[in-house]
Amino acid sequence: MIRVIGWDIGGANVKAARLLFTDGRAESGRTVRRYFELWNKREGLHPLLQEIHSDLGSADAMVLTMTGELCDAFHDRAEGVAYIIDAVREAIPGIPLYAIDLEGRIVRLDGGEADLLTLAATNWIAEARVLASRQPNCLMMDIGSTTTDLIPILDGKLAAQGKRDIERLAHGELIYTGALRTPVAAIVSQIPMRGVICRIAAEYFAISADVYLALGRLTPEDYTCATPDGREKTKEGALERLARVACEDSKHLTAGELHALAAYIAEKQLQQITEGMLHVLSRIENGLRLPVVSVGIGAFLGEACTRRMYLTTCDPPVLTDSGSVTLSPCAAAAYLLGQALSHG
Known part of the structure; x- marks a missing residue:
């Protein structure tokens, strides 16, 4: 069994999904959504991430998408991306962390990110990639x-x-x-x-x-x-x-x-x-x-x-065999990573 958490950290909401994979299939999972004004109190992100992680349960790996880097808590988007990545790492240490980039690739965040802007505003890509595998011709x-x-x-x-x-x-x-x-x-x-x-x-x-x-x-x-x-x-x-x-x-x-x-x-x-x-x-x-x-x-x-x-x-497609999780950016990111780890 592989347990994966997908994060979608926006300027006004933090959303997360935890999926359980067996033999490459997402058997079950659940999602969490919290309203959080990142622009107003960015230091509150760290404890919120810990709270959500505690609620969802432990994971073998996590994957990150975001849009919150654009909010005016940061001087520029690169600062915002770095801050969000660091907040996740520090709040939930010891778990491998990945991100979806602008090309739709799953990138391991090992501290050597060269271009932070390739990780900005990618939640729609994760979602569309999963949908494309289920509905090859459509408008999302x-x-x-x-x-x-x-x-x-x-x-x-x-x-x-x-x-x-x-x-x-x-x-x-x-x-x-x-x-x-x-x-x-x-x-x-x-x-x-x-x-x-x-x-x-x-x-x-x-x-x-x-x-x-x-x-x-x-x-x-x-x-x-x-x-x-x-x-x-x-x-x-x-x-x-x-x-x-x-x-x-x-x-x-x-x-x-x-x-x-x-x-x-x-x-x-x-x-x-x-x-x-x-x-x-x-x-x-x-x-x-x-x-x-x-x-x-x-x-x-x-x-x-x-x-x-x-x-x-x-x-919209159901992502888990149990029918508990449907398509969303955080769930899609978790689904992509879970599949990659299952077949990797």
Whole structure:
């Protein structure tokens, strides 16, 4: 038996998956997700990693992906990558540590990393590599709390044109919009209100989690990030925050007006994602015939976009024989390493 932990360390979440392999097959496993503001208290990463490791159990090897190196706790991305690697090593010493690089390779981190930037923002690569082995022709849509990844897979290979984030932004494969943390002011600049078009306050009053909590698409338990006002994660709290977007309070807007406000913002975010899908698929012959695999906390948004484009959908693959773990970046990284060690 081989026990592997995959880490996905972002700026706002730390996610991990522990898989158990026997004869090259992932028999069982479990995942853990913790909201953690790396930019706000980076020294808290070390104890959090220890806590998660204790929760998951011991491992024979670990593999790392990350996006947290971009957060403004660091002067540059290389500093961020180095800090995250060191935090994992120091928090959980004595276990072989690997990482996924920009080429999709599994790299042993033995202290001699030459180019730290090749290890930055690689979580989507791990996920897409595993999906490509299960669904050789598709569009992977991973809609997380903050971003959306759109990765075409053709003939079992990743057909992404970008690797680094700036390239992926330029090619439409990375969209900075997500189901939880996106400020409403990054989705809309104006709203329809009482028969007129009303500009909104460009303030951090409400986020996408408030929109979907108000619409009943997310539960309070799904609202894993901090609220903009530090108050409760309830439908009433979400409506109060959304009202502030129009420089009003919820006592002076009707329930119908607040629901319409949330629905309009949701519609505009769907348009952002749909536009990205068309951008990516437009360069692929018969791209609109590719099935779509939607994953992430915002998978419901991906499914809605897929329906409105009349595309077919495929369920995300289950990675363990027990059915306990489905596709995610941390689980995909663990799966790749577990297979490599089993057959190595």
